[in-house]
Amino acid sequence: MENNVIVSLDGVSVAFDGEEVLSDFSLDIHDEEFVTLLGPSGCGKTTTLRVIGGFLIPNSGRVFFNGKDITDMPPHKREVNTVFQRYALFPHLNVFENIAFGLRLKKVPDPEIKIQVSKMLDLVGLQGFEGRKVTSMSGGQQQRVAIARALVNRPRILLLDEPLGALDLKLRKEMQIELKRIQQSLNITFIYVTHDQEEALTMSDTIVVMNNGVIHQIGSPVDIYNEPKNAFVAEFIGESNILPGIMVKDFLVSAAGIEFTCVDSGFKLKEQVDIVIRPEDIKLVEPAKGQISGIVKSVVFKGVHYEMVVEQAGYEWLVHSTSFEHEGTQVGMRIGPNEIHIMTHTERVEVYD
Amino acid sequence: MTKVKNGSKIYIASALTFLYVPILVLIFFSFNKSKSRNLFTGFTLNWYKQLLHNDLVLNALGVTLVIAAISSICATVLGTAAAVGIQSMKKLPRLAIMNVTYIPVINPEIVTGVSMLLMFTTLRYFLNFEMGFSTLVIAHITFNLPYVILSVNPKLRQLDSSIYDAALDLGCSPRQAFFKVVFPQIMPGITTGFLMALTYSIDDFVISYFTSGTSQTLSIAIYAMTRRKVSPEINALSTLLFTVILLILLVMNLKDIKSNKKGERK
Amino acid sequence: MIKTRIVSLPYLVWMAIFIVAPLVMVCFYAFTTPDGALTFDNLSGLGRYMPVFTRSIWLAAIATVICLVLAFPLAFIISRMSESKQSMMLLFLLLPMWMNFLLRTYAWMSLLENNGLINRLLGLVHLGPFQMINTQGAVVLGMVYNYLPFMILPLYSVMTKIDNSIIEAAEDLGAGRLGVISRVLVPLSMPGITTGIIMVFVPSISTFIISRMLGGGDTLLVGDLIEMQFLGNAYNPHLGSAMALVLMVLVLLFMSLTGTSSDEEMEDMLI
Numbered sequence: 001m002e003n004n005v006i007v008s009l010d011g012v013s014v015a016f017d018g019e020e021v022l023s024d025f026s027l028d029i030h031d032e033e034f035v036t037l038l039g040p041s042g043c044g045k046t047t048t049l050r051v052i053g054g055f056l057i058p059n060s061g062r063v064f065f066n067g068k069d070i071t072d073m074p075p076h077k078r079e080v081n082t083v084f085q086r087y088a089l090f091p092h093l094n095v096f097e098n099i100a101f102g103l104r105l106k107k108v109p110d111p112e113i114k115i116q117v118s119k120m121l122d123l124v125g126l127q128g129f130e131g132r133k134v135t136s137m138s139g140g141q142q143q144r145v146a147i148a149r150a151l152v153n154r155p156r157i158l159l160l161d162e163p164l165g166a167l168d169l170k171l172r173k174e175m176q177i178e179l180k181r182i183q184q185s186l187n188i189t190f191i192y193v194t195h196d197q198e199e200a201l202t203m204s205d206t207i208v209v210m211n212n213g214v215i216h217q218i219g220s221p222v223d224i225y226n227e228p229k230n231a232f233v234a235e236f237i238g239e240s241n242i243l244p245g246i247m248v249k250d251f252l253v254s255a256a257g258i259e260f261t262c263v264d265s266g267f268k269l270k271e272q273v274d275i276v277i278r279p280e281d282i283k284l285v286e287p288a289k290g291q292i293s294g295i296v297k298s299v300v301f302k303g304v305h306y307e308m309v310v311e312q313a314g315y316e317w318l319v320h321s322t323s324f325e326h327e328g329t330q331v332g333m334r335i336g337p338n339e340i341h342i343m344t345h346t347e348r349v350e351v352y353d
Numbered sequence: 354m355t356k357v358k359n360g361s362k363i364y365i366a367s368a369l370t371f372l373y374v375p376i377l378v379l380i381f382f383s384f385n386k387s388k389s390r391n392l393f394t395g396f397t398l399n400w401y402k403q404l405l406h407n408d409l410v411l412n413a414l415g416v417t418l419v420i421a422a423i424s425s426i427c428a429t430v431l432g433t434a435a436a437v438g439i440q441s442m443k444k445l446p447r448l449a450i451m452n453v454t455y456i457p458v459i460n461p462e463i464v465t466g467v468s469m470l471l472m473f474t475t476l477r478y479f480l481n482f483e484m485g486f487s488t489l490v491i492a493h494i495t496f497n498l499p500y501v502i503l504s505v506n507p508k509l510r511q512l513d514s515s516i517y518d519a520a521l522d523l524g525c526s527p528r529q530a531f532f533k534v535v536f537p538q539i540m541p542g543i544t545t546g547f548l549m550a551l552t553y554s555i556d557d558f559v560i561s562y563f564t565s566g567t568s569q570t571l572s573i574a575i576y577a578m579t580r581r582k583v584s585p586e587i588n589a590l591s592t593l594l595f596t597v598i599l600l601i602l603l604v605m606n607l608k609d610i611k612s613n614k615k616g617e618r619k
Numbered sequence: 620m621i622k623t624r625i626v627s628l629p630y631l632v633w634m635a636i637f638i639v640a641p642l643v644m645v646c647f648y649a650f651t652t653p654d655g656a657l658t659f660d661n662l663s664g665l666g667r668y669m670p671v672f673t674r675s676i677w678l679a680a681i682a683t684v685i686c687l688v689l690a691f692p693l694a695f696i697i698s699r700m701s702e703s704k705q706s707m708m709l710l711f712l713l714l715p716m717w718m719n720f721l722l723r724t725y726a727w728m729s730l731l732e733n734n735g736l737i738n739r740l741l742g743l744v745h746l747g748p749f750q751m752i753n754t755q756g757a758v759v760l761g762m763v764y765n766y767l768p769f770m771i772l773p774l775y776s777v778m779t780k781i782d783n784s785i786i787e788a789a790e791d792l793g794a795g796r797l798g799v800i801s802r803v804l805v806p807l808s809m810p811g812i813t814t815g816i817i818m819v820f821v822p823s824i825s826t827f828i829i830s831r832m833l834g835g836g837d838t839l840l841v842g843d844l845i846e847m848q849f850l851g852n853a854y855n856p857h858l859g860s861a862m863a864l865v866l867m868v869l870v871l872l873f874m875s876l877t878g879t880s881s882d883e884e885m886e887d888m889l890i
Contacts, residue, residue, distance in 0.1 A: 055518055075521040076530075082522045088515035092537040101533075102523035153523060361696040365708070368693055372715045375726035375764070378736060382729070390729040391736045431630050438627025450631065456638055459817075461825030461870055463842050464863045467849055468641035471648060471856060495637040498630065558721060558828070563849065575721045579728070579832060591722045598717045602710065 004066075006031040006156060006189055007052055012061030014047050014213075021047045022213045025061070029191060029206075031156075034183050036192045036200040039210035040236070045193045046085075048210075049159050052191065054078050065156075081150035082159040086166060087142045089134040095121075095145055096130040102153040120148035123182060140171045147182065157189040164199065176202050197237045201225060209233050230343050234276040241282075241318055244345065245275040253342060256315050258292055260335060264342040272345040279307070280320040281339035290332020296325045376595060383588035390585070400589040407586065413574035416486070417555055420570065424493035425550035431494070432501030433543050437531075439502070440509045457496045458503075465496060466563030473564065484566025492564040493554045500553060501546035508542030645867075648860035661861035668844060668862070675841040676869070678755060679823035682762035686770040686819045687812065689763070694774035694811075695804065698781070709775065716768040724761055724832050731757055731833065753835030761829035762819075769818035777811035778804075813877045821870050841866055 007029040014022040022044045029035050037045040050056040051063060054075035063071045070078060081102075089098050099117045108116070121127050124144035129137075134145060143163060150158055160179075164172045180203045183190045194200055200207050201221040209216045209224060209232075217229040228234035231242050245255030250265035255275050267273060287293040294312030306324055310317045310331060317333065325331055386395035404410060439447055457465050473488050482488075512535065520530035558572035565573055578587045652658045665672075697708045715723065730736050731752040741747040751757055781804070789803045805812070827842030834840075841862060848859025
């Protein structure tokens with residue numbers, strides 16, 4: 001599904017009070033895709049969204065929409081609509097008038113507005129709520145009104161700024177599926193901002209991992225999870241064990257005092273690398289049968305699995321396992337070649353949320 | 354516990370007595386036949402009749418209402434625009450301007466009155482005008498402005514800035530966004546400011562006293578009457594004013610109670 | 620955004636002409652003679668009026684303290700009532716304030732007179748008559764009566780935000796009634812207390828109506844002096860400006876002593 005590029009940022013830099021939030025940021029977003037900008041708070045993801053929405057004019061760089069330069073175009077002239085972080089519904093208008101707001105500005109005739117609004121209410125599952133005051137609605141309902149209000153204008157792109165942040169866990173999961181469904185039924189581009197990696201993995205076609213105003217990796221959820229490009233991405237997306245290692249030769253890496261066969265090649269001999277191993281990819285076996293063995297330091301029950309810390313030669317391995325081991329037990333660990341991801345060594349980046 | 358409650362009741366009752374007795378006495382003697390302010394000799398409505406034929410008082414009432422209306426409307430428009438503009442300024446100029454805005458609120462009224470008197474007498478060297486209606490209007494606008502700004506400001510601060518963004522996003526020009534979205538949100542503040550300006554203007558004596566020249570507002574007429582200390586007309590006037598205020602407040606509160614009930618039903 | 624700032628321009632011009640410039644003129648007059656020559660005589664000549672200044676400060680201070688003592692329990696009692704009762708009580712307490720200030724003061728005139736209602740009632744039980752009108756006491760009473768609501772309102776608005784559980788927690792931790800008041804209520808009400816003090820003290824120290832109507836000729840206050848320099852027989856706007864300047868400085872000094880008020884506090888005490 002290789003679609004046309006619909007939005008493209010070219011060398012965009014934004015600074016607030018001399019502090020650079022986006023630096024030389026370039027990104028192409030394809031039509032009809034669900035793209036997620038993922039990163040810790042302060043990474044510049046909301047700023048990127050505001051640049052696309054037209055609320056911020058970048059200090060340098062250009063923004064293109066369908067190949068046309070829209071860098072200086074004010075927000076009300078863009079074919080882009082936004083779902084704001086805390087919904088930003090108009091408290092003085094009821095549900096119907098909130099959704100009709102954009103259409104009224106375009107002087108759409110009344111009967112047409114009625115049809116459009118009720119279509120939107122259908123889409124977000126709020127039939128019959130037309131006359132309600134928005135201030136008397138629950139967070140989830142307000143959320144749906146905000147989405148309907150934006151979508152009724154038939155934008156080419158919908159920008160969503162952490163729209164689920166204020167909802168509780170269960171509602172959030174429901175809305176994730178709902179949003180994906182809406183996006184697929186309308187065939188428009190969604191650009192979604194979140195710091196929640198699970199949310200990003202669930203909904204996106206493409207994830208853009210950002211930190212400190214630069215892009216660390218762009219890829220599908222599966223790529224990003226399985227093949228993180230660097231320690232920051234690995235650590236930000238899911239839990240992982242990251243160990244320093246040295247390439248002995250192609251397909252052989254040494255880490256934690258042991259040599260592992262792997263599937264990576266093309267590194268220099270004796271090159272310093274980072275090794276990423278996901279905790280669920282480590283199999284616990286009898287001590288003698290493992291490649292390495294260690295002592296269980298702690299066990300926490302997590303519902304589906306046990307989360308254990310296993311100490312071995314000064315390293316603390318994070319292991320997810322469905323079988324239970326007592327603290328202090330000696331266990332062996334097996335790691336298949338496919339489960340070892342090798343990345344060029346980077347400075348450790350502080351991950352915060 | 355009950356002891357405390359009874360104590361509270363007695364305390365509040367005595368406070369209310371202290372506040373109301375003088376006014377009730379004043380009202381009571383408005384119906385007194387003789388001119389005595391403390392010996393009731395019989396019931397009459399004569400003083401009300403006299404009052405309603407007192408051109409001086411009626412004129413003053415007219416002047417007061419007209420000045421209150423003009424000055425509070427002007428102050429509301431100027432002040433709302435000012436609040437919106439000030440809100441979008443950087444911190445330092447904003448603080449500086451707000452400090453100047455507070456001056457008429459903080460300064461003793463007599464200082465404000467005297468300073469404006471000096472200003473007007475100086476301006477009269479250059480411009481040809483009489484101290485009177487026009488200077489009163491200017492003075493009233495001036496001391497009303499801060500109240501409008503101070504009641505609009507909190508509404509502007511509470512305003513979710515993304516609501517303005519949302520309006521732009523949905524196709525409003527900045528001007529449309531202000532009138533369609535921001536304005537309705539700060540409307541309660543504007544109304545409060547307007548009502549405050551109106552009451553302060555009607556009630557003002559000190560500043561009017563220094564800037565009125567040849568005009569007489571109701572407060573100034575009352576002042577003149579109290580200096581003469583003779584006619585119970587002044588009691589009649591008090592009674593009428595008190596009744597009007599009572600009625601206005603009652604109506605406003607009934608409305609409140611009604612809208613509260615409506616809200617509960619929803 | 621640049622456009623938005625412009626809309627405050629008319630206001631800024633207005634304030635410059637009718638607030639800032641007049642105050643500059645007060646300073647200018649205070650330091651000049653009628654011929655326009657620079658002089659310090661106006662200010663140094665104020666020494667003669669020292670007794671009036673000290674009396675004004677003294678009476679305003681007494682009135683402020685009385686208001687605080689009266690209003691504190693009142694505000695607290697109201698703040699503990701049910702919500703609907705609170706607004707009704709507040710309305711009752713503030714209603715007299717809506718009455719014209721001069722008429723309220725006039726009411727006390729007829730009560731306090733030598734053959735006024737109070738003396739008459741006292742006469743029935745063979746007391747008095749007492750000299751009440753034209754005393755400093757009457758002036759303080761007038762101030763308290765007129766400005767008490769200014770103390771109640773800010774106190775009430777901070778106290779209504781104090782949760783009952785905070786008071787209960789203090790009791791739970793061993794505070795008696797005095798302990799609750801001194802360790803919890805007063806500190807938490809501090810913003811309201813300072814606002815109330817300012818709102819009572821400033822109009823009290825600068826009044827000229829209350830002293831004129833209830834104080835007779837002997838209890839001259841600063842306000843009376845200033846008024847006489849501008850509209851009275853003593854006509855001398857230069858001396859009057861010097862007095863106004865000193866009064867302004869006194870008020871500013873007093874306000875800086877009670878602590879600066881922030882934007883929010885200013886709005887609180889108004890609405």
